[in-house]
Amino acid sequence: MKSQTTNTIYFDYNRAKIEDETLINLYKSMLKPRMIEEKMLILLRQGKVSKWFSGIGQEAISVGVTTVLDKDEYILPMHRNLAVFTTREIPLYRLFSQWQGKANGFTKGRDRSFHFGTQEFNIIGMISHLGPQFGVADGIALANKLRDNKKVCAVFTGEGGTSEGDIHEALNVASVWQLPVLFCIENNGYGLSTPTNEQYNCENLAERGKGYGMESHIIDGNNILEVYSTLKKLVESMRIDPRPVLLEFKTFRMRGHEEASGTKYVPDELLNEWAEKDPLINFEQYLLAEDLLSEEKIEDFKTAIKAEIDENLDIAFAEAEITADETIELNDVFQNFVYQEVKASNNTEELRLIDAISLGLRQSMERHDNLIIMGQDVAEYGGVFKITEGFVEAFGKERVRNTPICESAIVSAAMGLSINGFKSVVEMQFADFVTSGFNPVINHLAKSHYRWNENADVVIRMPCGAGVGAGPFHSQTNEAWFTHTPGLKVVYPAFPYDAKGLLATAIEDPNPVLFFEHKALYRSIRQEVPTDYFTIPLGKAALLREGTDVTIVTYGAGVHWALETLNEETGIKADLIDLRTLMPLDTEAIYESVKKTGRVIILQEDSLFGGMASDISALISENCFEFLDAPIKRVASMETPIPFTKNLEDQYLPKNKFRKELKKLLDY
Known part of the structure; x- marks a missing residue:
């Protein structure tokens, strides 16, 4: 040409x-x-x-x-x-x-x-x-x-x-x-x-x-x-x-x-x-x-x-240049969510943690006809932990969808569903596998509302935690990856009651929520739980024990390790705070307790450096320093990947050293 x-x-x-x-x-x-x-x-x-x-x-x-x-x-x-x-x-x-x-x-x-x-x-x-x-x-x-x-x-x-x-x-x-x-x-x-x-x-x-x-x-x-x-x-x-x-x-x-x-x-x-x-x-x-x-x-x-x-x-x-306004910037990270309490009924039954999550998810599916569940093996098989067992019969395969093994595409698809008017719950088969979908979680779900006013109406369920001999690829407690990222909410219940109510709220919330579920607690923890639908607000910690000696701040399996220690060490009178929600964090509950007791120990299952305990410790230092009678103590797992065999896993976890460090703090 x-x-x-x-x-x-x-x-x-x-x-x-x-x-x-x-x-x-x-x-x-x-x-x-x-x-x-x-x-x-x-x-x-x-x-x-x-x-x-x-x-x-x-x-x-x-x-x-x-x-x-x-x-x-x-x-x-x-x-x-x-x-x-x-x-x-x-x-x-x-x-x-x-x-x-x-x-x-x-x-x-x-x-x-x-x-x-x-x-x-x-x-x-x-x-x-x-x-x-x-x-x-x-x-x-x-x-x-x-x-x-x-x-x-x-x-x-x-x-x-x-x-x-x-x-x-x-x-x-x-x-x-x-x-x-x-x-x-x-x-x-x-x-x-x-x-x-x-x-x-x-x-x-x-x-x-x-x-x-x-x-x-x-x-x-x-x-x-x-x-x-x-x-x-x-x-x-x-x-x-x-x-x-x-x-x-x-x-x-x-x-x-x-x-x-x-x-x-x-x-x-x-x-x-x-x-x-x-x-x-x-x-x-x-x-x-x-x-x-x-x-x-x-x-x-x-x-x-x-x-x-x-x-x-x-x-x-x-047109004038944009005026920097800190309040506007912070308020635009999340879509405004007006929490509406649905009170728990008096009708209860004893449920394991896993049953409470399953029931809560089922009731949310009944409540929201635009809610889609996606994940590997979640349909007829019911998920590897059987939380969605029977859901296909109840809601059909259009709403309960088996996915190929491709975490990234499914998280991105959840973002697309939200854009087009649907809610979704994505099940990570194990929380560890979220690394394969990390990019869309961090860069799409977390940033979209701040960037262009588009919410991500997505809950990602995260079966996590050690204590079951699952080794380095199935046992991580990786919540700190997400609490570090503005635009994500992070929930980590320790009890069946909390798990059911918080899951309902997480699904109601139009913002992205990482919902952590500790595998070792699935079938070991039981509690009377209301049978009807109810909600619990995000960002509100639970005060499980009251005392004046020391404040214990923890979440997940750490709550049960702390309770076991306090049940055996009856002379210790502690405020025991179960955070339940890591983002937003109930700093008011923490500060109020620390100002009363003057001593605080923070217990987490995650390894120490860069974890939740580090930031909570810094917040307490900045806001409650003059009320402290002793150094802030953090207790966490070893700085290694999570091992498989029981003896090594027991050594890795902080459960056994928590009592020793608690007593050392009280003796300071």
Whole structure:
């Protein structure tokens, strides 16, 4: 093909039965983001924009996908998909404010670029970790399928992102569950500077669809009519026959990964080759040749778009800088939750911890018809601890869902369910396995409300703890990983009564909750528990014993070790505080007790350094120092991984040394 400077049309466009008006709209939809980008590049050189990720040359993909979807169908774009936002007709001043970190943007200056979502326009933006985006799309699509609303969603990534494990997990889940998702891979030649031959070892990424048991297509991403016509047909089919489809769009990134990167690593001949395939210029020449456009009409379009850009830039530039306000920042970490107490009835029965959790979960399923349970072996098998035994018969497999072994995709899917109006409880088979889903917990669930006002209505159940000889991979008490992360709530009950009431509240709460359940307590602890549904507020500790000698602060199995010690050492009169909730933490209960007793010992099962006891100790030092009659004492497990054999595990745990350290503190 000859160079574009000769006005030669590279593509053999097939308009089929596409109406003239649609053709013109497709052109205008590509022209607007191109002109915005060209303006942004000027502003970047002027120092008026801090960073820019260019999608020049890839507009046809975003425009085609967005145009064929209904406005209430979700799209999950990346940072080169400006045309998704403009085709959805987001007011430009809001986009400009977002890029400037102004209040009229979507993140209140807390994130930049396209790292945001908006329910108003059914767009769910990316996080820099790329891969979890596909899992979030799974959750959104699952909600659509459960509603049987004939809706499709589309999610984007680049060819580099397909190397991430989250992508593989999400594609597999979508195939197993037959979720109506368009998985859009923009194969644009380079992941930053790494070429495709160093990213994957196959000719086409679409070929992977066969391995997932998924329909796949290769589409020329620079041919707007091929994109539009193929996608229109696919979407119409998927609404009738819900299923995932893997799409590989062949395109090219004409500018650097971001402008500071440049394109020196790209051969000039490759840039020239792709310049001839420019989606906007080619389509413009086609419309001129078909007498659907004139030079005058093009100029009219450009004049109108330029005026719109300039007018909206003036609005954004005139907007005041955001004023830092500590109260606002702290209040936006969590969605506001107004706790409504449901009082416990007088009808009780003796339940083990495991039975109380199971009953509480069952009653929440009855109370919330939009609550979904997901996890490995949770359906017919009832979970490895049998907590969901009988749930399939009661609620059906649509709501009680076995998952593949892929923690990350399922946590991401839970985020997608929340976005699309569902609650979910995800069971980690063991709390240790959350490491395989750590990224979406920390970076999606925890940060979304703070970033763009989207809550994560997700509870993750975490069977944890030692004392059962399960060894290093099934026995960790890893709560401190999450108490360190703003945006997560952490619950750790020690008794059946508390577990049932706190689980109900955790599910009511629209924020993400890590719900820890100690395995060694599952069948060893019994208590009279109300049979009806009831709630207990998060952030309220329980005072189990009262005394003036010392304050004992603990949670989980530590509560029972402390009780055993106090039952045997009857001369010790202690305030025994069961925290129950680690985040939010009931500091008032701790301070009140410490100010009364003057001595405090903090007991945790986790290893010592960096654990809950360390922070509680620091808080007491800062707030109660003048009331202390002795140093604060922390007691915890050894600084080793958790061993398997009983003698080693007994040595590892702090149970046996707690009594010794308590007496030493009292003798100080």
